Amino acid sequence: MSNKESFELGYVYHVYTHGNGKDLIFRENENYRYFLDKLLKYIAPIAEIYAYCLMPNHFHLLLRFKNLKSIPDNDEHKYLMKQFSNFLNGYAKAYNKKYSRKGALFLDYLKRKRVDDEKYLKKLFHYIHNNPVSHGFVEVIDVWKYSSYLSYINFHKESKIERKEMMQYFDTIKDFVEYHKSNVEYDFLTKE
Template identity: 70%
Template sequence: MTIAEHFESGYIYHVYSHANGKDLLFVEDSNYQYFLDRLLKYVTPVAEIYAYCLMPNHFHLLLRFKDVAENGVEDEHQYLMRPFSNFLNSYAKAYNKRYNRKGALFLDFLRRKRVQDEKYLLKLLHYIHNNPVHHGFVSKAEKWKYSSYNSYTNVEKASRIERKEMQKYFDTKEDFLGYHQSNVEYDFMDLE
């Protein structure tokens, strides 16, 4: 079951969560930027972000945890989970204050699935970047400004996304674009 997997350093994970009930996570542009700022502050010390997509009521992250062995960590999962807890709590507190709201903003657990092979990794990259298309918000991935897709297509611009690892799978920018425009069969549709 995807919610029970423990985080382990050195591995790539698909991490995702959803707003509680029919709530939204993002109401205006500034919410998306604040969420990304919190993500960078709390999560990048322990993980490299390969891809992300922020949707009005949920988000997806593709990341690889850095090696924590040299930190003398006893409970690796708890050590890697703490930044996510701080990240989501920080965002939810600010969101609740901004919109005069009370209660849990996110579902009570952070869903996660370890990436087991390259085929699944590439399908996830496609899925995450095409999530706004799948949900009918835009007709093409490049039109959604709240994902890492355009970071990959505009490599001249500096980015906090760790692009090199995923770029290894594509010989050219055209290969990347073509893959994202192709139809990919998702065999993991229990995500949302």
């Protein structure tokens, strides 16, 4: 699978990118909140968001594009990429203005991998939520505030995250927590 593969409606994707060079894309709590607001504004109308993790210099999203009735110009990929472009450019402009910086905030391309396999999907779900632990920002997963993990363990609270799809892989919240605290081999990383 290529990072340049086209987006298609109805499919699940792992979408991620890094800050340009060694730039941070999140410096403070307000940045994370603003990014999530933009995510809901631009991406939630076109995709069900299953998981996310925001890290100081990169982010991960796990989502399924909705089967939208009509796409302008009949070009799914172009339309979906335009939504991501509006999302990331809007965030970058506000970030640059706030911190008096110029230039690209993100790498010049959005990495994306289509997820066609349930085993891969479940491992990826674990990987995204455990990113802050893997990178040494926290020792335990439930301390990181900037991922969808807390939305899942607080399942009774309303959320914009589409949790039902991924919870079908777990009998209970306790099973979900135990899975996320277990060691999972990320064999897919060598392919990315």
